[in-house]
Amino acid sequence: MVALQTQTKTEILVRVENLRMLYPVATGVFARARSFIHAVDDISFDINRGEIFGLIGESGCGKTTTGKLLVRLITPTSGHIYMRVAQDPSTDSQGEQFVDIATLEGRALKAFRRNVQMIFQDPYESLNPRMTIFDIVSEPLSIHGIGSIYEREERVAELLSLVGLTPPESFLFRYPHELSGGQRQRVAIARAMILNPSFIVADEPTSMLDVSIRTGVMNLMLDLREEFGISYLYITHDLAVARYMCDRIAVMYLGKIVELGPTEEVIQNPLHPYTRALISAVPIPDPTVERQPIEIKGGVSKPIDPPPRCRFYERCPIATERCAHSDHPPLEDKGNGHFAACYEI
Amino acid sequence: MQRARVTFEPTQALWRVRLQLLWRGLKSTWAMFAESKIGLTGLGIIIFFILLWMLWPIYPWLMERLAWTPEELEAARNAPYGAISSIYQVYDPVTGYDPLIPLEENREGNILPPSRRHPLGTDQYGRDILAQLMASTGSEFTLGVLAALITVFIGTCIGAITAYYGGFVDTFFMRLADVFILFPLVSFLIVLGSMMELTLLKLALILGILFGFGQITIILKSQALAIKVKPYIEAAKVAGGGHFHVIFRHIIPNMLPLSFLYMMFNVTSAIFSEAALSFFGLLPGARTTWGIMIDSAHSGGYILGGRSFEYWWLWVPPGVAITLLCSAFYLVGRGLDEVVNPRLRKR
Ligand SMILES: Nc1ncnc2c1ncn2[C@@H]1O[C@H](COP(=O)(O)OP(=O)(O)O)[C@@H](O)[C@H]1O
Ligand code: SF4
Ligand SMILES: [Mg+2]
Numbered sequence: 001m002v003a004l005q006t007q008t009k010t011e012i013l014v015r016v017e018n019l020r021m022l023y024p025v026a027t028g029v030f031a032r033a034r035s036f037i038h039a040v041d042d043i044s045f046d047i048n049r050g051e052i053f054g055l056i057g058e059s060g061c062g063k064t065t066t067g068k069l070l071v072r073l074i075t076p077t078s079g080h081i082y083m084r085v086a087q088d089p090s091t092d093s094q095g096e097q098f099v100d101i102a103t104l105e106g107r108a109l110k111a112f113r114r115n116v117q118m119i120f121q122d123p124y125e126s127l128n129p130r131m132t133i134f135d136i137v138s139e140p141l142s143i144h145g146i147g148s149i150y151e152r153e154e155r156v157a158e159l160l161s162l163v164g165l166t167p168p169e170s171f172l173f174r175y176p177h178e179l180s181g182g183q184r185q186r187v188a189i190a191r192a193m194i195l196n197p198s199f200i201v202a203d204e205p206t207s208m209l210d211v212s213i214r215t216g217v218m219n220l221m222l223d224l225r226e227e228f229g230i231s232y233l234y235i236t237h238d239l240a241v242a243r244y245m246c247d248r249i250a251v252m253y254l255g256k257i258v259e260l261g262p263t264e265e266v267i268q269n270p271l272h273p274y275t276r277a278l279i280s281a282v283p284i285p286d287p288t289v290e291r292q293p294i295e296i297k298g299g300v301s302k303p304i305d306p307p308p309r310c311r312f313y314e315r316c317p318i319a320t321e322r323c324a325h326s327d328h329p330p331l332e333d334k335g336n337g338h339f340a341a342c343y344e345i
Numbered sequence: 346m347q348r349a350r351v352t353f354e355p356t357q358a359l360w361r362v363r364l365q366l367l368w369r370g371l372k373s374t375w376a377m378f379a380e381s382k383i384g385l386t387g388l389g390i391i392i393f394f395i396l397l398w399m400l401w402p403i404y405p406w407l408m409e410r411l412a413w414t415p416e417e418l419e420a421a422r423n424a425p426y427g428a429i430s431s432i433y434q435v436y437d438p439v440t441g442y443d444p445l446i447p448l449e450e451n452r453e454g455n456i457l458p459p460s461r462r463h464p465l466g467t468d469q470y471g472r473d474i475l476a477q478l479m480a481s482t483g484s485e486f487t488l489g490v491l492a493a494l495i496t497v498f499i500g501t502c503i504g505a506i507t508a509y510y511g512g513f514v515d516t517f518f519m520r521l522a523d524v525f526i527l528f529p530l531v532s533f534l535i536v537l538g539s540m541m542e543l544t545l546l547k548l549a550l551i552l553g554i555l556f557g558f559g560q561i562t563i564i565l566k567s568q569a570l571a572i573k574v575k576p577y578i579e580a581a582k583v584a585g586g587g588h589f590h591v592i593f594r595h596i597i598p599n600m601l602p603l604s605f606l607y608m609m610f611n612v613t614s615a616i617f618s619e620a621a622l623s624f625f626g627l628l629p630g631a632r633t634t635w636g637i638m639i640d641s642a643h644s645g646g647y648i649l650g651g652r653s654f655e656y657w658w659l660w661v662p663p664g665v666a667i668t669l670l671c672s673a674f675y676l677v678g679r680g681l682d683e684v685v686n687p688r689l690r691k692r
Contacts, residue, residue, distance in 0.1 A: 071583050113585035126576035130598045132366065139594075140584040149359060173362050191580070 012084075013199060013231050014047040014070065019079035019102075021065050025304055038303040039065040041255035041311075042079070044331070049084075049198070050229045052222075054246030054263065056236055056278075060302065061252040063235045064121075067201040069102075070233055071118045072109060076102050083199065085115045114144060117192035121204040123184035127176040133160070134172040137191045144195070159190040163220060182213035189220060193228075201233045206241065218245055239279065243267060248337075251275045254303040254311040257331060261338035271340040274312050310342075318344050377684045384680015390673035394482050394666075401479035405436040412462045421445055427471075435473065438480035438633045442471040456647075459658055466658040468638075469645045477633045478662050484634050485616055485670060488549045492615035495553025496561055497608040503558065504565030505596045508573050509588065518562060525559035530618070531625065538627045545632070548622070552615050561607055565600055572599045602685040609678030613671045620667045635663035 020043075022036040040062045047053040055063045068074045070081060081102045101112050117140075120126035127136050137159060138152045147155065153172070160168035163186040176184055185205055192200050202221065206214040222245065224230055236242050242249050243263055250260040251274065259272040270276045303311065310316065310323050322343055323329075331341045378384050400407075409418070409432040421429050424444030429435055435443050443462065446455050455471035457463055465474035507515040537543065537551070572578070573596060581591050623636025624643065642648055642659035 068579075073579055073582060110585045110587070113583065116583075118580070118583045120576040120580060122576060126580050128577040128581075128595055128599070139581065139586070143581075143585045143590060153359070173366055188580075191584075195584075 011049040012046045013049045013051075014084075014233075015080075015082040015098075016046070016070070017044050017080040017082070019043050019066070019069060019081065020077045021062075021069055021074065022077045035305050038255045038306055040069065040076075041303065041306075043250075043252075043255075043257045045250055045257065045260060047199070047231050047233065049231055050225060051248065052225060052232045052234050052246045054234045054236060054242040054249035055252060056239065056242050056249055057252035058237060058278075062255045062303075063237075063252055064203055066252075067118065067203050067233055067235050070199075071116045071201050072101060072104065072112065073118070083112075083115065085112055086198070110144075114140075114195050115197055116199045116201070117195065117197045119185070119188050119192050119200060119202040119205045122208050123181050123188055124176075124208070126188055127184055129176055132173045132175060133165075133179075133187055136176070136187060137194060140191065140195045146195075155194065156190070159194055160187075162193070162224075163187075163190045164216075165190070180213075181209050182217060185209060185217050186220065189217075189224070193224065193230075196228070197230065199231045199233070201235070203235045204237065207236070207238070214241075221245070239267065251278065254301075254306065256311050256328060256341065257339075258312065258342070259338075259340045260331065261336070265336060265338050269338070271334055271338065271345050272312075272342050273316050273318055273344075275340075277317075312342075320344060374684055378680050381680035381683050383676050384683070387673040387676025387678075387680060390669055391677065394486070394670055394673070397479050398482035398486065401476075401482065404476060404479055405432045408432065408436065408462065417445060417462070420448075436476040438472065438477040441473055441476060443467060443473070446471050456656060456659070465662050468641065468659055469647070474638075474658055474662055477638055478635070478666060481633045481635050481638070481663075482666075484545050484632065485619070485666075488545050488552075488619050488634075489612040489616040489670075489674070491546070491549040492553040492556070493608045493611035495550060496557040496611045496615075497604045499554065499557030500561035500565045500607070501597060501600055501604045503562045505569045505592050505600060507562070508566045508569030509592055509596060515566075518558075519566075522559055522562045525555060528555060528559070530555060531622070531627075534622055534627055535625075543627065545619075545634070548619060549615070552618055556611055556614060561611065564607065565604060568600050568603050569596055572596050602681075606678055606681045606685050609674045609681060612674040613678075616667065616671050616674075635667050638663040 019040055020038070021040040023039055025035040025037060043066065045053070055066060057063055065074070069076050072081075079102060080100045082098055083101050084096045084098050085101065086096050101109075104112050131139075134153065134156055137156045141147055141152050141155065146152075156172065157168035160166070160171050165171045165183060165186055171179075171183075171187075176187070179187065188205075205221070206217050209217060218241070221232065221234075225232065232245075234242070234245050236245070246263045248261060249263050249266055250257045251266070251272065252258070253274050259266060259270065259275045266275065267279060270279050301314075308327055309325070310319070310328050313319050313323055316323065320343070326343065329341045329343050331339045333339055334345070413421075413432070418432075421435070421444045426447065427442045427444035429444060435441055442455075443457075445462075446452060446457060446467070449457060451458060454469055455467060456469050457467040457471075459466045463473050463475070465478065467473055468477075503518050507518045534543070534551070541547070543551075578591055578595055581595050586594070619634060620636035620639070623634050624640050626640055626644070639648075639660050642656070645659075646652070647656040647659050
């Protein structure tokens with residue numbers, strides 16, 4: 001893993017710039033929407049090739065929305081998503097171009113889809129119950145018209161073995177409901193891998209699984225990164241999982257990234273008051289981490305037309321006059337690639 | 346339920362595996378369906394009518410051997426009025442006539458009560474009631490199933506498309522559904538019947554379309570809406586699947602169990618509508634249907650005026666047949682309901 005990082009550290013695979021996603025709030029049948037949920041509000045970050053970039057934060061802070069934007073399930077309100085995409089995925093990195101995929105449409109969007117995949121949170125709902133495992137895993141191939149039916153069968157069998165569903169013949173023609181949650185998530189991973197993507201968004205892929213099988217699925221994803229150099233946007237609300245999986249993490253709060261940096265650095269030395277509260281609130285299975293409990297007032301609200309000041313202001317234990325009268329603070333480098341968005345640190 | 350594992354060798358052709366899977370799926374569906382007494386009752390009745398339908402071609406032949414004496418046959422061949430050359434002429438559902446009727450004592454006009462040669466009697470034109478009943482069974486099935494297929498095909502496609510696209514498409518088809526639900530079916534068919542000859546096939550098409558754009562679109566759309574938000578739809582989009590792919594590969598296959606269920610209920614409505622329309626005399630009498638049988642008993646004056654029980658065999662058999670067949674499809678639908686909606690199942 002270390003070798004891989006030093007080798008490719010400088011190559012940026014995904015660059016997100018000022019990305020925003022606003023959802024209109026329905027106010028009435030005939031009224032035009034005047035209010036907006038700022039689900040993702042002006043976020044920027046880079047993901048390197050072969051890196052696992054974690055997105056953490058409480059439920060409703062915009063993690064899934066960010067993931068869906070990066071695979072272009074939804075089109076951003078504004079901002080840019082630059083991605084190194086192969087024009088023809090069979091060519092190596094030489095044939096790649098760094099393009100803004102935020103506004104792609106039609107043919108270009110479909111071609112782009114060969115480069116990225118998504119693994120969803122709920123393996124019970126993300127596999128079509130009326131399709132066999134073979135149909136599910138080979139669907140991307142048939143959509144893009146790749147290979148004959150026999151080649152597809154071989155490739156699916158190959159991937160099923162890769163994700164640990166062996167012997168593949170005994171899984172090919174079963175239905176999702178005949179499989180356990182962990183097996184289903186492995187099927188979802190096999191499906192995500194079948195087009196050789198360079199980038200995968202994994203949206204809390206283990207949160208619905210039994211604790212006993214989570215590690216297996218996480219290790220599988222680490223192995224795939226090791227073997228194929230895939231980058232992940234790994235979404236989780238579980239700090240322990242982030243710590244196990246991610247090279248760097250970004251902490252989100254109400255649509256904003258409030259802190260970003262190497263995982264260990266952020267967890268050992270959290271700078272933003274929200275991150276500190278998050279870490280003190282969550283038991284981390286590591287006795288070497290010392291924490292004092294930090295109190296935060298109130299709960300998370302929905303970011304509907306947020307006032308133009310720090311999103312964390314209402315709950316912040318160290319807020320000052322300056323915070324009340326200034327815009328949301330910018331994400332600033334505090335050294336060692338550790339960024340935080342707060343005026344008071 | 347226990348599911349047998351299909352053993353698969355890569356050398357096996359894909360279509361054979363798919364057939365095996367289909368078979369396996371049918372077996373498990375059957376196992377669930379068979380637990381429902383209601384559904385089995387309905388299926389039994391449907392099978393009874395299918396047998397009746399299949400027996401129809403040999404019914405005259407059977408009667409010739411079982412019910413007619415050689416003397417009676419001889420007399421019918423030489424009868425002064427309506428002499429026959431073949432037994433099939435007696436049992437024709439539209440033009441049939443038993444030339445021995447004038448010799449019978451127990452008759453009014455050409456009406457005979459149930460007897461040896463006519464197990465369910467004859468109508469006022471001397472036609473065998475059982476022959477008419479059997480001859481109509483095929484039409485009832487064809488009309489009911491065809492109309493229901495058209496209805497469900499339209500309902501499923503429109504339901505999936507309105508749910509998927511929403512917006513204007515949705516508004517348009519929902520308002521259209523309102524119009525079709527409030528549609529004055531009988532008056533419309535009276536006008537239509539005066540403009541063209543309403544054959545059974547045309548009627549099936551019209552009923553299928555009228556029902557298809559109505560209630561069923563709304564029901565199936567709500568099902569499609571529930572499917573549309575499932576993560577596997579998003580997964581298909583991420584894989585690059587277009588609108589067509591998502592609708593036909595993911596949304597519609599997941600609607601099909603419910604569509605099939607509603608198809609059963611629609612067979613019931615189609616048969617029932619046909620009976621009602623025939624009773625209003627809206628179908629030409631070129632062939633018999635159960636509704637037409639009741640209509641002709643009615644127009645002959647044998648149902649009203651306190652004489653209904655005197656000549657019960659004119660209207661009870663077709664009436665019972667309509668009721669039974671309509672209930673049968675409804676009961677099968679109820680049985681399937683328990684397969685499709687697992688929450689209704691006791692386990
Ligand atoms: N399709 C949508 N329409 C309206 N609001 C949405 C939609 N999707 C998400 N949101 C809102 O955006 C915010 C972020 O949601 P999400 O990205 O799912 O958060 P997370 O994954 O971090 O729990 C939430 O307040 C949610 O209610
Ligand atoms: S900017 Fe002010 S309100 Fe926001 S987190 Fe920092 S101290 Fe708290
Ligand atoms: Mg989420």
